[in-house]
Amino acid sequence: MPPKNELASRRILSVTEEELSRIVLDIHDGPVQNLFAALSLLTRLQNGISHLSFEQLQSAGVGELIPIVGQVEKLIESSLHEIKFFLGTFRPPEFHRRSLASIVEGLVFQHEEWTGSTVELNISTLPDNIALPIKIALYRILQEALSNGFRHAEVDRQWVKLWGEDEMICLEVVDQGKGFEPPPLEGPAATELEAHIGLRGMRDRVALLDGEFQLASSPGKGTRILVKMPAYV
């Protein structure tokens, strides 16, 4: 039985994900719909005035207003793009309802779609009814690993393998990119550098759930992350 504070941390993790899901859904159901409607109307307006000549616009006294319509259109478009990218997920993964395989597949899809890179995904048989905190942790770890590979390793191809071993779930993320000297992630010498926060976050998530985290990398030799977690907590 894990200590009380660990149980509390796990519970907080799930609650935070739920709150995040609700916020994301609300934003998509409210502001996104309104912004899209507003943009449709503005496009209509733009198309309408594009038929008019400069003289016609001037004589109507609205010549100087035209560029403003374009500006507003651009502002709304960029707001929609920001919502799309900054929310991290277009739609919360609905961890409760969906299988780990489907969640991982969705995440890989999203990564490919955003970055234009390729992820070779291989999922073997997994245990049933994987615990919610495990699904959340693996999702966030994979998200971080994929984005690290794209941002830092400078590769456009990664390999992701997800499989079950007895009652353990194993996740491996590999790239053949730039690689780096792995910093110490544990103990008194553990890195505090901002650039390493993501790595520490992955390691902490795994530790909290009694899992195992391995990071192998060296300059010029690519990176391999291996995570093993119990399927049930």
Added chain:
Amino acid sequence: MSEKIRLILADDHALVLQGLTTLLEQIPDMEVVATAHNGDELLNLLEHHQVDVVVMDLQMPYHGLTALTEIRRRGMAVHVLVLTAFGDGDSIRSALELEAEGFALKTESPTQTIEAIRQVAQGRLVFPRAAQRWLAVQQKPQIQAAILLSPRELDVLKQVARGLTNPEIAGQLNVSENTVRFHLKNIFEKLGVTNRTEAAAWYFQQGGSAEL
């Protein structure tokens, strides 16, 4: 296009319906025939109107998802473009599994929706590039190939799969090499592949040979 694309729009967000209708009414090659606020209304409208394309949100009350299933089950001759705020893998997959022909996002400019309507009306599949591998595995090979590629493109792909070069294909099909290159470019784009080896692999993966 000489004839207008006849449309039904279905969305439970009244402002979206209003905004999009106002925009589309002014597009010369399109005509909004009716609008629906939920899935049931949409099915009713489809009983009474002959249209080319339905633009619908899947997250609608009274059965957005079921409405699309019903459209397919009843074999209604209409193209379906899903227009949604959610561009995640799961949403796109649902759309694919329910046999929508296109997927457009409310987080993109409405001009993209207009373009997607035109594409879908011409029988093309409009899905994000990353969804191509699902497209390839999820639909029945013959239907898949027929939807994706024109008959001429299928002819060209078949010759590519036989290992023929462009001049050889040109000779075989009685067309110029330029035409072959043009078809190849379209084939690569539609299949989401980058070279002829991948295109051939796709062809064989679909179990392709005689019936293609």
